[in-house]
Amino acid sequence: MSSRRQRFQAFGWLGLSTRTREATPITTRVSVQVVMEVLQLLDNNPLLGHYRVKMALDAMGYRYGHTTVWPIVALYKHAHPSAPRERHLPNPAERPKQATAPHQVWFIDVRYLIQIEGQWRYSILIFDGYSRAIVGAGGAERQNCSQVVHVFHRAIAQWGAPEEVVSDHAQVFVALSPCLDQLDIRWSPIERGHPWQNLAEGGFAIQRRMLDASVVGCTAREDVYRQHAQFVHDYQFWGHWAHKRTDAQGRTYSLSPEVILGQTTGRAVDPSRLRRVFRLRQLTRQIRAYGQIRLHNFGLYIDRALWTQTVEVLI
Numbered sequence: 001m002s003s004r005r006q007r008f009q010a011f012g013w014l015g016l017s018t019r020t021r022e023a024t025p026i027t028t029r030v031s032v033q034v035v036m037e038v039l040q041l042l043d044n045n046p047l048l049g050h051y052r053v054k055m056a057l058d059a060m061g062y063r064y065g066h067t068t069v070w071p072i073v074a075l076y077k078h079a080h081p082s083a084p085r086e087r088h089l090p091n092p093a094e095r096p097k098q099a100t101a102p103h104q105v106w107f108i109d110v111r112y113l114i115q116i117e118g119q120w121r122y123s124i125l126i127f128d129g130y131s132r133a134i135v136g137a138g139g140a141e142r143q144n145c146s147q148v149v150h151v152f153h154r155a156i157a158q159w160g161a162p163e164e165v166v167s168d169h170a171q172v173f174v175a176l177s178p179c180l181d182q183l184d185i186r187w188s189p190i191e192r193g194h195p196w197q198n199l200a201e202g203g204f205a206i207q208r209r210m211l212d213a214s215v216v217g218c219t220a221r222e223d224v225y226r227q228h229a230q231f232v233h234d235y236q237f238w239g240h241w242a243h244k245r246t247d248a249q250g251r252t253y254s255l256s257p258e259v260i261l262g263q264t265t266g267r268a269v270d271p272s273r274l275r276r277v278f279r280l281r282q283l284t285r286q287i288r289a290y291g292q293i294r295l296h297n298f299g300l301y302i303d304r305a306l307w308t309q310t311v312e313v314l315i
Contacts, residue, residue, distance in 0.1 A: 029068055038069070042076045049073065096199050097166055097188065099129035103266030106135065106155075106162040109200035110143055110172060114215050114224055121224050123211060124151045125232075127200050128159075129166075132240045133257035135159050137232045139225040144296050145175040152176065153278045156183070160266030164188055166198055174284060182277045183269060210235070286310050 007015030034057070041056055042048060048056075050066060050073040057064055099105045106126050113123040122143055126136030136155030140147040164186045167173040177187040190197035214231040218224045239254030246252050285293040291307045293300050302311070 030064065030072065034062055034064075035072055038072045039076055042073065042080075046080065046082070094191070094194060094197065096197050097129060097164065102128055102130045102261055102264045103135075103160060103162045105129035105164045105166060107198055107200040108136075108148075108152075108165060108167045108173070109198060110140075110148065110170065113139070113211075113228070114218060116219060116221060116224065121221065122147075123228060124148060125200060126151065126155050128162075128257075128261060129199060131257045131261035132242050133236055133261040134232050135261075137228070139228045141221075142297070143170075143172060145172045146296055148172045148176055149179065149278050152179075153274065156266075156269055156274060157271065161185055161269050162266050166190065166200075168195070168198060168201070179277050183274075184267075284310060285313055 004016060009015075037060070038053055038057070041053060045052075050070045053073055054064065054066060054069045057069065096107075097105045105128075107129055108124070108126045110122055110124050113121045115121070119141070122140045124136070124138045124140055124147060125134055127133070128135050135158070136151045138147065138151040138154075161183050162185060165180055166188050167190070169189050169192060173187070173189065180187045195201045211228070211231050214227045215224050218227060236258040237256045240257055240260075241254060243255040243257075243260055244252055245255060285295070287293055287302050287307055287309055289308055291302050291304060293302060293311075293313070295313065
């Protein structure tokens with residue numbers, strides 16, 4: 001006979017009402033042997049949580065739920081408290097560059113986008129550090145300097161020159177730095193192993209995942225680049241978490257990067273000078289042991305006297 005029928009026969013309809021369960025001691029539900037095995041397991045591995053402990057009990061043939069295993073682990077943790085962790089104080093020098101106005105700092109990144117027929121397509125994005133707006137974008141078939149120069153040329157022609165550009169240590173950015181020097185733009189590469197200093201890699205990770213979602217399933221190059229351009233257009237009008245505001249009724253909303261950036265521009269650059277700077281590029285190359293360097297997918301052989309040396313190449 002079921003427990004519900006027994007309660008109904010004994011107490012009538014009131015017997016079927018919900019009643020508060022009385023707490024059952026853990027020693028009643030679990031044998032002492034199992035408790036000792038759990039404590040021995042935690043002595044050998046103090047960092048284990050109750051999920052791992054439950055898996056270990058399952059492997060030993062014991063079938064207990066999480067609500068049964070958790071009090072045992074909590075009892076051990078209470079009796080053996082871990083040492084408090086030393087508080088980590090953030091180093092201000094490791095923080096990303098802080099911008100207080102548009103076009104003070106631009107952040108650039110080149111990343112893998114999608115693979116079509118065994119060949120990768122790449123995305124080049126330049127973010128303004130203050131407004132979070134995309135000031136330069138493009139899709140590329142190769143990670144080379146000419147693609148980055150093309151995107152930078154268009155961005156500066158439209159928005160003017162920034163004061164500073166932040167990137168990683170990729171060779172395309174090393175090759176771009178002489179052009180930036182001629183335009184009085186400071187190049188500030190992040191520290192190696194500190195990707196969070198480049199907001200294009202860390203602070204804009206959500207937007208990067210949105211871009212991935214925009215191009216997933218594309219099987220043609222034209223579709224990828226069209227979706228890439230559509231993402232850039234849509235992104236400018238999405239509310240950004242960095243620009244939260246509160247209205248008169250106390251409701252929180254976010255302004256879009258396009259609203260924050262507006263029509264502000266950076267330092268104006270003469271178009272003829274801009275074309276001249278980006279036409280003559282100074283690249284740094286390490287000559288290989290057998291006297292070869294590569295420039296934009298071309299192999300060049302250098303005089304034997306310069307083998308293994310670092311040279312500057314003007315294109």
